[in-house]
Amino acid sequence: MRINPCLVLRTVSNHCFLIPVRKNEISKEPMYINEVGAYILRNISSCLDNNILMQNTAEHFNIGSDEEAIESVAEFLEELVSSRILIEDEVLV
Numbered sequence: 001m002r003i004n005p006c007l008v009l010r011t012v013s014n015h016c017f018l019i020p021v022r023k024n025e026i027s028k029e030p031m032y033i034n035e036v037g038a039y040i041l042r043n044i045s046s047c048l049d050n051n052i053l054m055q056n057t058a059e060h061f062n063i064g065s066d067e068e069a070i071e072s073v074a075e076f077l078e079e080l081v082s083s084r085i086l087i088e089d090e091v092l093v
Contacts, residue, residue: 001044001077009041011035016041018085026084029056036061036076037085050077077091 003009006024010017016038017030033041039057047053054073063069080086 001050001081001088003041003044004084004087007031009038011038017051036073037080040073040077040080041085050074051075 003018004024004026006020006022006026008021010019016035018033018041019030028075036057039060040053042055043053047056049052051070052071054077057073058064058069063072065078071091077086081088
């Protein structure tokens, strides 16, 4: 997965925003991103396994590492994908 190339993550006064850098279907305006979203977006490109990303996110925010905590992070990831903030890479076979 990767961040939609039409968006860039920027931090202004300790607040994170996704800024559109070209015409896109998501938003023409900057979008505020909460701390969990910002953490995921900062780490998505260096993590090849979504399960590891979910585990690391749950641990980073001290929400536990049980199945329920991991599932809540998974649901958040799914929301980022469904809103087209994150794009799933196609696997070439």
